[in-house]
Amino acid sequence: MKLFIVALCSVLSLCAALQAQAPSVTVRPDTIYVGADGKFETAPDTALVQFNISAQGDTAKDAYDLASKQAEATRQIMRANGIDPKSAEIGFFSLNPQYNWKDVKHRIIGYQVTTSVSVKLKDFTKIGPVTQQLADASVGESQSLSYTLDSTEEAKSKAVADAYRRARASAQSLANASGRTLGELSYASVDTFENIRVMSPMPRAKAMAAMAQAPAPTEEFSPQNVTVTAHVNAMFTLK
Numbered sequence: 001m002k003l004f005i006v007a008l009c010s011v012l013s014l015c016a017a018l019q020a021q022a023p024s025v026t027v028r029p030d031t032i033y034v035g036a037d038g039k040f041e042t043a044p045d046t047a048l049v050q051f052n053i054s055a056q057g058d059t060a061k062d063a064y065d066l067a068s069k070q071a072e073a074t075r076q077i078m079r080a081n082g083i084d085p086k087s088a089e090i091g092f093f094s095l096n097p098q099y100n101w102k103d104v105k106h107r108i109i110g111y112q113v114t115t116s117v118s119v120k121l122k123d124f125t126k127i128g129p130v131t132q133q134l135a136d137a138s139v140g141e142s143q144s145l146s147y148t149l150d151s152t153e154e155a156k157s158k159a160v161a162d163a164y165r166r167a168r169a170s171a172q173s174l175a176n177a178s179g180r181t182l183g184e185l186s187y188a189s190v191d192t193f194e195n196i197r198v199m200s201p202m203p204r205a206k207a208m209a210a211m212a213q214a215p216a217p218t219e220e221f222s223p224q225n226v227t228v229t230a231h232v233n234a235m236f237t238l239k
Contacts, residue, residue, distance in 0.1 A: 030238045031186065032171045038163025038232065040155050041225040044147035047121040049131060050091075051143040052114055060095060060111045060128035067113040070139040074117065077133045081126050083119065120150075124223065147223040149194060156192045159230035164188070167234040177236060183237030192230045 053074065055066035075085040098110040121127060131143055149155060167184075175182040 015177065031235050032174055032182070033233070033235045034167050034171045034174070034237060035231065035233045036163050036166035036170055037229060038159050038161070038166055039227055039229045040162060041159040041227050042149065044149055044223050045122065046148050046150045046224045047127050047223070048146045048148055049119045049121060049127065049143065050116065050146075051134065051139075052116050053139055054112065054114045055100065056110055056112045058110050059099075063095065063111040067115065071115075071138075073137045073139050077130065077137060078119070078205055080133070081123070081130055083126070083130070087120060089118045091118060115140050147226065149226040149228070151227060152194060155226070155228040156230065159192060159228045160190050160232060162238040163190075163230040163232035164234065166233045168236070171234065172235045175236075178238075181239040183239045185234055186237055187233075187235040189233045190230060192228060194226065196226050 053067055053070045055063050055070060057063035057066055074088070078085045078088065091117040096112050096114070097108045098112055099106045100109045119130070127145065131145070134143065136164070168185075172182050195224070
């Protein structure tokens with residue numbers, strides 16, 4: 001019974017939160033309230049390369065030292081490609097003991113250090129060299145690449161404008177069907193969203209090194225467009 005009460009309270013709290021987020025609109029007489037979606041597609045301006053630095057050692061210090069060497073190799077690669085190492089971001093850092101699970105006492109047999117790194121590239125021609133050099137240096141496990149849009153204001157404005165045109169067109173059609181004339185906009189609310197394109201993880205370092213003579217996987221291909229969408233709720237007067 002206590003579990004049921006807790007679950008019910010959680011559901012009621014969620015419903016209250018959702019109601020608080022939704023705009024409260026009082027539809028007045030002689031008005032039309034409509035909603036519409038709009039979008040704007042544009043080329044991405046940023047490539048996000050993400051990878052993990054991972055090292056194992058017999059002791060915590062050994063694992064930490066190996067991870068430090070890989071991190072320094074990463075910084076050297078970035079500098080060699082004209083990228084400021086300070087622009088890289090660390091998502092997490094962990095130091096975990098490794099156990100022998102076949103042993104009844106589960107003795108510690110080593111330690112593993114793992115950290116995630118994200119690098120934003122504005123120059124897409126650097127994607128191939130950076131990912132390949134990380135692989136050659138045996139750092140950058142499980143690389144992944146995604147394209148995004150850092151400068152979103154103009155794209156958001158165009159998506160909102162598209163949504164508003166659609167909303168007004170719907171309201172105009174409804175007004176015409178009812179024999180009324182569509183008036184001015186009296187209320188509007190806007191939500192915008194960005195659809196980020198994510199590519200599959202790249203092969204591990206050893207596999208990448210084995211393909212060193214082959215063209216980069218992204219060579220001569222164009223990154224997918226980023227789609228910014230908007231939803232507009234609008235209320236118009238009727239004459």
